[in-house]
Amino acid sequence: MTPDSLPLRLVAILFPIFGIVAAGYFYARHHKPEMAVANRLNMDVFVPALVFAAMAGKSFDLAAFAPLALGAFLVLATCGLLAWPLARLFGVQPKTLVPPMMFNNSGNIGLPLAVLAWGEDALPAAVILFMVENTLHFTFGARLLDPAARLLTLWRVPVVFAAIAGLTVAMLKIPIWQPLLIAIKMLGDVSVPLLLFSLGVRMTDVSFREWKLATGSALLRPLAGMAIAAGVIQLLGLQGREAAMLLVFGALPPAVLNFLFAERYRQEPERVASIVLIGNLAALLFLPLALALVLR
Numbered sequence: 001m002t003p004d005s006l007p008l009r010l011v012a013i014l015f016p017i018f019g020i021v022a023a024g025y026f027y028a029r030h031h032k033p034e035m036a037v038a039n040r041l042n043m044d045v046f047v048p049a050l051v052f053a054a055m056a057g058k059s060f061d062l063a064a065f066a067p068l069a070l071g072a073f074l075v076l077a078t079c080g081l082l083a084w085p086l087a088r089l090f091g092v093q094p095k096t097l098v099p100p101m102m103f104n105n106s107g108n109i110g111l112p113l114a115v116l117a118w119g120e121d122a123l124p125a126a127v128i129l130f131m132v133e134n135t136l137h138f139t140f141g142a143r144l145l146d147p148a149a150r151l152l153t154l155w156r157v158p159v160v161f162a163a164i165a166g167l168t169v170a171m172l173k174i175p176i177w178q179p180l181l182i183a184i185k186m187l188g189d190v191s192v193p194l195l196l197f198s199l200g201v202r203m204t205d206v207s208f209r210e211w212k213l214a215t216g217s218a219l220l221r222p223l224a225g226m227a228i229a230a231g232v233i234q235l236l237g238l239q240g241r242e243a244a245m246l247l248v249f250g251a252l253p254p255a256v257l258n259f260l261f262a263e264r265y266r267q268e269p270e271r272v273a274s275i276v277l278i279g280n281l282a283a284l285l286f287l288p289l290a291l292a293l294v295l296r
Contacts, residue, residue: 024200
C-alpha cells in the first residue's frame with residue numbers, strides 16, 4: 001500500500017463506523033429516543049444471531065482460533081492487572097477503574113471494524129475476540145463488582161448461549177437448512193448498525209465532571225493495550241491478519257457494558273460513565289493510529 005493511499009483507506013474503514021455513531025448522536029440530541037427496548041432486542045436476538053451465524057458457518061475452525069483467543073485473554077488480563085496499581089495511585093476504587101481499563105468495546109466497534117478493515121472473512125475471528133471479552137466480563141467482571149454474583153447462570157446470557165450452540169454445530173458438523181441460516185444471518189445483520197447507533201445515542205450523556213481521570217484512562221488504555229498486544233503477538237507467534245486484529249483489539253476503547261454494570265451494582269456509575277464515554281471519544285485518535293500501524 002502506498003503512503004498516499006493509506007489515509008484514504010483509513011477514512012473508508014472508519015467513516016461508516018463513526019458516521020453511524022454520529023447519526024445516533026445527532027438524532028438523540030433532538031429527539032431523545034428511548035433505546036432500552038432496542039438495546040434489549042439487540043442483545044437478546046440480533047447479536048446472538050450474528051454470533052451463531054459466524055460460528056456455525058462452514059469456514060469456522062475453533063482450533064485455528066485458539067492462539068487468537070489466548071492472545072485476547074492475555075491482553076485483557078494484563079490490562080486489568082495494570083489498572084489495579086493505577087487505581088491505588090490515582091486514589092480511585094479498583095472496582096471503578098479496573099473494568100473500563102480491562103473490558104473493551106469489542107462489540108459496538110470491534111465487530112464492524114474487523115469487517116470493514118479485513119472483509120467478511122474476518123468476522124469469525126472478530127466474534128472470537130468479542131466472545132472472550134464478553135465471557136470474561138460476565139464472569140470475572142460481574143464477580144469483581146459483586147462477589148455474590150452467580151456464574152452458573154452465564155449460559156443463560158443469550159449471546160453466550162448462541163456461541164455455545166454455534167460451536168456445537170461447527171464441531172459436530174451438524175447441517176443447517178440453508179434458508180434457516182440465511183434468516184439467522186439476516187437477523188444478525190441488524191446488530192452492528194444498531195450497536196453503533198445506540199453508542200451514538202449514549203454519547204449524548206458524556207459528562208466532563210471526572211475529566212482528569214477519564215482523560216488519563218482514555219490515553220493510557222489504548223496505548224497500554226497496543227503495547228501489551230504487541231508483546232503477546234511476539235509471545236504467541238501470531239502473524240498476518242490475526243496479529244493485526246489483536247493489535248487493534250488492544251486499542252479499542254472501554255465497553256459501554258462497563259457503565260451498565262456500574263449502574264446495576266451501584267459502583268460509582270457517573271464516574272464510570274465519564275471514563276467509558278470519553279474513552280470512546282478518544283477512539284477517534286487511537287483507532288486510526290492502530291490501523292495505520294497494521295495496514296501500512
